[in-house]
Amino acid sequence: MAExxxxxxxxxxxxxxxxxxxxxxxxxxxxxxLVEDGRLGGTCLIRGCIPSKALIEAAEKFExxxxxxxxxxxxxxxxxxxxxxxxxxxxxxxxxxxxxxSGVAGLLKAAGVRVVSGWAVFENAxxxxxxxxxxxxxxxxxxxxxxxxxxxxxxFAKNGEGVVISSTEALDLTSVPKKLAVVxxxxxxxxLGIAYRKLGAEVTFIEAAKTILPGFDKQLSAPVSKWLRDxxxxxxxxxxxxxxxxxxxxxKGGKHSLTYTDKNGEEATLACDKVxxxxxxxxxxxxxxxxxxxxxxxxxxVKVDNKxxxxxxxxxxxxxxxxxxxxxxxxxxxxxxxxxxIAGKKRTFAPEAIPAVCFTDPEIISVxxxxxxxxxxxxxxxxxxxxxxxNGRALTTGxxxxxxxxxxxxxxxxxxxxxxxxVGRHISELSGEFVLAIEMNATLEDMAxxxxxxxxxxxxxxxxxxxxxxHPIHSV
Numbered sequence: 001m002a003e004x005x006x007x008x009x010x011x012x013x014x015x016x017x018x019x020x021x022x023x024x025x026x027x028x029x030x031x032x033x034l035v036e037d038g039r040l041g042g043t044c045l046i047r048g049c050i051p052s053k054a055l056i057e058a059a060e061k062f063e064x065x066x067x068x069x070x071x072x073x074x075x076x077x078x079x080x081x082x083x084x085x086x087x088x089x090x091x092x093x094x095x096x097x098x099x100x101x102s103g104v105a106g107l108l109k110a111a112g113v114r115v116v117s118g119w120a121v122f123e124n125a126x127x128x129x130x131x132x133x134x135x136x137x138x139x140x141x142x143x144x145x146x147x148x149x150x151x152x153x154x155x156f157a158k159n160g161e162g163v164v165i166s167s168t169e170a171l172d173l174t175s176v177p178k179k180l181a182v183v184x185x186x187x188x189x190x191x192l193g194i195a196y197r198k199l200g201a202e203v204t205f206i207e208a209a210k211t212i213l214p215g216f217d218k219q220l221s222a223p224v225s226k227w228l229r230d231x232x233x234x235x236x237x238x239x240x241x242x243x244x245x246x247x248x249x250x251x252k253g254g255k256h257s258l259t260y261t262d263k264n265g266e267e268a269t270l271a272c273d274k275v276x277x278x279x280x281x282x283x284x285x286x287x288x289x290x291x292x293x294x295x296x297x298x299x300x301x302v303k304v305d306n307k308x309x310x311x312x313x314x315x316x317x318x319x320x321x322x323x324x325x326x327x328x329x330x331x332x333x334x335x336x337x338x339x340x341x342i343a344g345k346k347r348t349f350a351p352e353a354i355p356a357v358c359f360t361d362p363e364i365i366s367v368x369x370x371x372x373x374x375x376x377x378x379x380x381x382x383x384x385x386x387x388x389x390x391n392g393r394a395l396t397t398g399x400x401x402x403x404x405x406x407x408x409x410x411x412x413x414x415x416x417x418x419x420x421x422x423v424g425r426h427i428s429e430l431s432g433e434f435v436l437a438i439e440m441n442a443t444l445e446d447m448a449x450x451x452x453x454x455x456x457x458x459x460x461x462x463x464x465x466x467x468x469x470x471h472p473i474h475s476v
Contacts, residue, residue, distance in 0.1 A: 002132040005114075007033045009342055010128070010137035012120050012288070015042020017319035017331030018143030019104050024339035025141075026111030033137070034113055035120040035130055039097075040104040043145050044328040046097050047168045052191060054093040055171060056359055059198035074398070084199065086175055093171070122289030125312045139314045139342050142302065143335065144288065146281040146320035153243040154183065154277055163244050163256050164275045167192060176201050177273035179254040183241040185212040187358040189278035190224065194361050197233055204234040204270055206241045206260050208279075213358065216421075217370055223403040223423050224360045238263035244275050283321045298323065306348045308338050316342075330354050353438040355431045362388075362402045363427045367434040368419035369409060380412045384444075384468025388424040390475055391463075392455040399425035406430075406460040408444070408468050415443040415469075420461070430458055437461075444468050 011022040014036035025032040039046050065082035067073055108115055118130040127136045148166035150156055156166050165173075170192050178201065182193040185207035197203045205212065205228075212228075212235060213221040228235060242259045254271030262268045283301055295310040295317070296303040302317040304310055310317050316338045319331030337347045358364040374381050388394050388404030404424025410417045420434040437447055447465035452458045466472045 002134070004134045004136070005033065005116075007031045007114070007135065007137050009033070009139045009141065009339070010035070010126075010135055011141045011143060012128070013042060013143035013145055013319075014040045014104065014115075015143060015145045015319065015331060016044050016328040017145075017335040018042065018141070019108060019335075020332045021141050021143060021318065021335030021339045022113045023107055023111045024336045025342065026108070026113045028339060028343040030339070030343060032111070032113045033116060033135060034108065035116045035118060035128070035135070037117070037119045039101050040108070040115070041097070041101045042143075045100050045104070047171060049328055050100060051093050051097055051171045052167070052188075052195075053359060054096050055089070056191060056195045058089045058092070059195040060361075062200075063198040084176070086173070086199070090172065090174070120288055122292050125293040125295075125315050128289065140316065141335070141338055142290075142310075142315065142317040142321055143319050143331065144284040144321055145331075146283050146326055148277070149280045149282055151183070151241065151277055151279060154241060154275060156277070163246070163272075164277060167276070167278055170196075170274075170276050173274070178202060179272045179274075180204070181206065181241075181258045181270050181272040181275045182278060183258075183275060184278040184280070185209070185235065185237075186215065186278060186280070187213065187360070189276065190358065190360045192276060192278065193233070194227070197231055198361075202232075204272075205236065206239050206258070206270070207235065207237045208240055210237055212237070213360075213364070215356070216358070216364055216366060217372060219405075219407070220364050220366070220421055220423050223362050224358075224364070226403060227361050236260070236262060236268075239268075241275075241277075242267075244272075281320065281326055285321070306350060307341055308334050308349060325354055325356060327354060327356065351439065352441070353435050355435045357428045357431055359428065362399075362404050362423050362425045364421075364423045365427055365431050365434065366419075366421045367431065368417070368438045370419060370421060371409060374409055374418060379418070381409050381418065382412050382415075382468050383407060383409045384464045384466065384472070386460045386463035386467055386472070386475055388427075388460065391457060391460045393457050393459070394424065396455065397426075406464040408447070408461070408464040410444045410468055415445060417442050417444065417447065417465075420464075422460070424457075424460075426457065430461060433458060433461060 008030040009025045009032040011034040022034040068077045068079040069081040120128040122128040154164045176199045180201045182189045183206045185205045193203045240261045245257045258270040301323040308316045318334035320326040353368040355367045385407045389400045394400035406422040409419035444465045452462045
């Protein structure tokens with residue numbers, strides 16, 4: 001029998017923004033309901049951040065095993081040629097996502113959140129139907145996330161069983177394709193393309209921009225470009241994918257052929273078994289009654305203020321739905337904030353910096369302003385750099401090669417740190433220190449004067465600060 005539920009807070013979507021908002025609202029004593037059509041955890045946990053990092057880790061181990069088998073291990077290891085049971089790899093990945101999804105369910109239950117399984121469709125700003133049931137809430141938090149952009153000439157295969165796939169299907173393949181074409185050389189395409197190259201696929205990138213990883217400057221992307229060259233990965237920049245044919249390119253292998261326009265404007269073809277399209281993401285705004293909620297839009301995104309309030313009172317929107325950066329940790333921070341605002345706390349969303357990490361080989365991280373951004377703002381700044389190859393811990397873990405570094409930018413007038421960028425293997429683990437320094441308005445003297453444990457990778461941040469101050473210790 002159909003029921004009509006009421007609650008203080010209704011959260012739509014259980015991704016990193018939605019489930020965090022629901023948990024915090026429950027902790028604050030608010031009667032909270034969460035609606036989710038799929039598994040708890042959303043894109044990041046189920047078909048994005050977490051499973052992709054699992055695949056990247058498996059690929060790294062497989063590549064290293066191959067190096068050991070080749071007799072080229074610099075530390076003297078040798079082994080038989082590794083074999084890959086890819087179905088088992090995917091099952092291991094799925095086990096991780098299931099563990100985390102179950103963990104989210106447990107956390108929601110502990111916070112007293114009522115979870116409703118189904119698809120919410122709003123008839124007005126505060127009331128939606130889920131199946132035969134109806135829910136009316138005093139406050140609504142929209143956390144519907146985003147989806148992969150689909151190209152007109154390269155529609156995604158239904159059920160992920162065809163040639164053209166998105167990042168979601170790339171994480172659920174049953175075998176490693178012999179030839180993989182990746183359309184889009186941004187962070188998602190690069191992460192997955194590099195992982196599949198390590199797993200044995202022949203990978204080619206088609207990128208419309210003039211460079212790979214267009215969100216990062218050339219200094220940061222150069223070590224990744226070197227890795228691609230060293231591993232025979234072809235990259236066609238200033239090129240545009242057009243269509244895919246089920247007819248193979250003669251004599252070139254591959255079951256299919258991808259047609260694209262190269263940098264000279266000429267038509268070319270590429271042999272492939274799968275085409276992975278990673279040209280960006282767009283917010284999920286269709287199919288759930290957003291048009292009935294009287295909220296304003298900002299282009300494709302829902303327009304919000306610095307408290308994530310929409311034009312409709314009592315309706316909030318967070319995460320990918322409200323614009324760039326489309327990152328899980330931004331969504332989580334907004335979700336927690338909105339729950340506290342509804343509970344009566346004074347909060348605004350005004351972070352000094354939001355870290356961006358690219359899990360390529362080597363990894364890239366950027367927090368705060370990059371040099372070109374600081375120049376565009378007319379800021380006078382100084383910068384210091386420390387090479388990854390001079391860090392003792394990086395050398396002992398075999399991660400020092402590849403041209404990595406840590407770079408710090410600070411205002412000349414005060415030495416306040418305004419940006420930190422780095423590239424190197426496992427550099428993502430330093431993101432917390434980098435963003436904390438900027439959030440707390442740390443100066444170069446603060447960073448340089450903080451005693452960092454030796455030998456650790458974090459010493460590179462201290463050394464970069466010393467370099468910016470003009471008196472580096474372990475570099476010249």
